[in-house]
Amino acid sequence: MIEIRLHGRGGQGTVVASKILADAIVMGGGYVQAFPEFGVERRGAPVVAYVRIDNKPINLKSKIYQPDHIVVLDPTLLQSVNVTDGLKEGGKVLVNSEKEPSEMQEKFGKSFKVMTVDATAIALEKRLGSKTSPIVNTAILGAIVKALNVTNMDLIIKAIEEGVPLKVEENVEAAKKAYTSLKGGE
Amino acid sequence: MRKLLMGNHAISVGATLSRVQVIAAYPITPQTQVVEMLSEIVADGKLNAEFIKVESEHSAMAACIGASTTGARAFTATSAQGLLLMHELLHWAAHGRLPIVMANVNRAVAPGWTIWTDQNDSLSQRDTGWIQFYVADNQEVLDTIILGYKLAEKVHLPVMVNLDAFVLSHTYEAVEVPDQEKVDAFLPPFNPEWKMDVKNPRAFGGLTSSDVYMEFQYNHHEAMEQSKKVIAETCGEFEKIFGRKYGLLEEYRMEDSEYVMVTSGTISKTSRIVVDELREKGVKIGILRVRTFRPFPGEEIAAALAGKKKAFVIDRNISYGKSGIFYDEIKGALYNKGMNLPLFGFVIGLGGRDVTPAHLHEIVDYGMKHDRPTEEIIWMGVKK
Amino acid sequence: MNFKPGKKVVLEKLADYPLMPASLADMTHNFTGSWRNMRPVIDYDKCINCGTCWKFCPEPAIYIEDNKVNVNYYFCKGCGICVSECPKKCITFEEEGK
Numbered sequence: 001m002i003e004i005r006l007h008g009r010g011g012q013g014t015v016v017a018s019k020i021l022a023d024a025i026v027m028g029g030g031y032v033q034a035f036p037e038f039g040v041e042r043r044g045a046p047v048v049a050y051v052r053i054d055n056k057p058i059n060l061k062s063k064i065y066q067p068d069h070i071v072v073l074d075p076t077l078l079q080s081v082n083v084t085d086g087l088k089e090g091g092k093v094l095v096n097s098e099k100e101p102s103e104m105q106e107k108f109g110k111s112f113k114v115m116t117v118d119a120t121a122i123a124l125e126k127r128l129g130s131k132t133s134p135i136v137n138t139a140i141l142g143a144i145v146k147a148l149n150v151t152n153m154d155l156i157i158k159a160i161e162e163g164v165p166l167k168v169e170e171n172v173e174a175a176k177k178a179y180t181s182l183k184g185g186e
Numbered sequence: 187m188r189k190l191l192m193g194n195h196a197i198s199v200g201a202t203l204s205r206v207q208v209i210a211a212y213p214i215t216p217q218t219q220v221v222e223m224l225s226e227i228v229a230d231g232k233l234n235a236e237f238i239k240v241e242s243e244h245s246a247m248a249a250c251i252g253a254s255t256t257g258a259r260a261f262t263a264t265s266a267q268g269l270l271l272m273h274e275l276l277h278w279a280a281h282g283r284l285p286i287v288m289a290n291v292n293r294a295v296a297p298g299w300t301i302w303t304d305q306n307d308s309l310s311q312r313d314t315g316w317i318q319f320y321v322a323d324n325q326e327v328l329d330t331i332i333l334g335y336k337l338a339e340k341v342h343l344p345v346m347v348n349l350d351a352f353v354l355s356h357t358y359e360a361v362e363v364p365d366q367e368k369v370d371a372f373l374p375p376f377n378p379e380w381k382m383d384v385k386n387p388r389a390f391g392g393l394t395s396s397d398v399y400m401e402f403q404y405n406h407h408e409a410m411e412q413s414k415k416v417i418a419e420t421c422g423e424f425e426k427i428f429g430r431k432y433g434l435l436e437e438y439r440m441e442d443s444e445y446v447m448v449t450s451g452t453i454s455k456t457s458r459i460v461v462d463e464l465r466e467k468g469v470k471i472g473i474l475r476v477r478t479f480r481p482f483p484g485e486e487i488a489a490a491l492a493g494k495k496k497a498f499v500i501d502r503n504i505s506y507g508k509s510g511i512f513y514d515e516i517k518g519a520l521y522n523k524g525m526n527l528p529l530f531g532f533v534i535g536l537g538g539r540d541v542t543p544a545h546l547h548e549i550v551d552y553g554m555k556h557d558r559p560t561e562e563i564i565w566m567g568v569k570k
Numbered sequence: 571m572n573f574k575p576g577k578k579v580v581l582e583k584l585a586d587y588p589l590m591p592a593s594l595a596d597m598t599h600n601f602t603g604s605w606r607n608m609r610p611v612i613d614y615d616k617c618i619n620c621g622t623c624w625k626f627c628p629e630p631a632i633y634i635e636d637n638k639v640n641v642n643y644y645f646c647k648g649c650g651i652c653v654s655e656c657p658k659k660c661i662t663f664e665e666e667g668k
């Protein structure tokens with residue numbers, strides 16, 4: 001079983017990203033749970049979403065305390081939220097950032113593997129969301145495929161096509177671009 | 187088709203596949219998406235139903251009662267305070283023998299204001315005469331709505347399908363969505379003999395003197411009792427068409443078990459992890475999940491617990507000044523069977539406090555270490 | 571007046587009972603007229619046949635026959651609504667048994 005925690009801000013599509021990822025897992029015949037932090041969401045406030053993946057039915061119905069991997073959709077969260085809280089030793093941290101993984105490694109320490117992708121730049125290039133608040137979730141999904149190896153691009157593209165209401169092509173392009181531009185994933 | 191659905195949408199899809207004709211519901215967290223999705227489905231013309239906007243849950247149930255009295259298939263969904271506001275009309279629906287199906291997202295009751303799960307909202311409707319199911323995953327949510335109509339229309343009783351707030355309502359899981367043709371074959375249009383009909387005018391629910399009232403109550407109770415058999419029979423028909431098995435109870439690794447965790451709702455699923463781990467260590471333990479709370483399967487529970495060494499009843503609810511509610515009922519069911527196995531009653535997870543495998547291990551540990559419980563409630567996780 | 575009261579249904583045993591608390595026959599055996607203390611009497615000299623009393627009566631106690639309004643005293647429960655609603659004030663309320 002693989003447990004993933006996504007950190008973002010209300011309005012960035014964090015919960016939608018978890019849902020699209022889960023959709024891809026289901027299309028691939030896997031078992032999955034995707035859920036938000038149980039509570040109330042506010043625009044701009046930190047948001048957490050969870051995805052639990054397995055190749056057999058999932059009985060565990062409690063929250064996720066010790067995720068295998070972390071995905072950070074908004075780099076400004078790193079100042080206020082301890083995103084690696086509970087992260088398992090050797091876990092991966094995928095951050096939306098223009099920085100190189102080596103520049104961030106120090107912040108997270110040696111026990112985690114850091115990867116970055118400039119999802120904000122990709123979202124701006126594909127005109128997803130507005131200039132001041134780009135929607136990075138589909139770009140992040142492309143990076144997740146490369147970084148976490150839980151599904152493949154064909155399925156994630158199919159899931160994006162079903163899961164986003166507008167600019168389907170641009171969203172797919174964003175995912176593809178993020179897939180190829182992930183840093184630290186090799 | 188296998189689809190990713192949140193619990194709330196599994197409800198809406200179940201109601202749509204059941205071809206409900208009247209929907210009257212008032213949105214409340216954590217049930218809101220049920221109403222949202224159904225209103226869209228109706229507005230898009232994908233379901234030929236009347237969607238009645240109401241100003242409260244009391245009115246929602248009133249509208250369902252009116253619709254059901256005319257023989258229409260009526261649906262509503264609610265949660266916590268909304269269900270409590272319906273209370274008066276829950277009696278009306280049940281004594282009126284109306285086969286309404288309602289989804290209730292189990293949410294704790296205020297104050298303090300809360301939106302998270304426990305079962306006190308629906309369990310405090312125990313004596314309204316509704317059939318009550320407690321489900322454990324989103325597949326079961328969808329299936330039990332469809333099953334619910336079949337059952338309700340056979341026994342002329344309303345059915346409440348209860349699911350844990352957030353743990354199911356807001357969690358996406360893979361759900362096998364059945365084909366409409368199969369559902370149609372299982373659940374034909376409802377055409378009751380008793381209904382409000384201008385060609386055959388009747389008064390419904392009029393003044394009933396003490397000379398005749400009691401027999402209606404007797405019949406209502408009899409219908410409840412008989413519905414146990416009908417549930418088994420309906421679940422059999424369901425399994426034949428859809429391949430998924432349900433019943434009054436659900437057993438997990440019970441065959442040779444000496445110890446039993448008695449559970450309901452999603453805690454039952456997490457308990458499987460604990461049981462699997464303990465079995466690895468050679469502990470003979472199983473799970474008895476109570477899926478149907480009304481009619482109460484006392485006989486069946488007693489039979490399942492016969493010969494066991496100990497049982498640990500886990501309640502996500504409480505009857506203040508007494509104990510966990512399932513615990514109390516199960517204890518009562520054993521008395522006249524002369525059964526005297528140590529029966530421990532744990533209260534856990536109120537107001538949505540998370541229930542993890544570690545907590546459930548603690549419960550089993552406690553039960554193993556003590557010969558007999560000395561208190562009616564063993565509190566789990568209270569900051570004492 | 572051409573009126574025959576309906577049959578009263580007696581529920582003697584369980585098998586007689588309907589599925590739900592619903593009526594099995596009409597209520598025309600239930601003479602609400604027996605509740606009456608005051609009796610409405612129409613003064614046909616003043617009556618203009620407007621039908622207001624017929625509309626307001628909460629029982630099936632005002633009926634129209636020979637093109638005029640009449641009171642059915644089997645069912646008139648003596649509530650006095652017709653007395654106060656009549657625009658011509660031509661219904662008087664008289665004490666029963668006087």
Ligand code: SF4
Nearest residue numbers: 627646647649650652
């Ligand atoms: S007194 Fe009342 S019941 Fe009698 S005729 Fe007048 S309105 Fe009808």
Ligand code: SF4
Nearest residue numbers: 617618620621623656
């Ligand atoms: S309301 Fe008065 S005036 Fe009108 S029909 Fe009746 S008795 Fe006559």
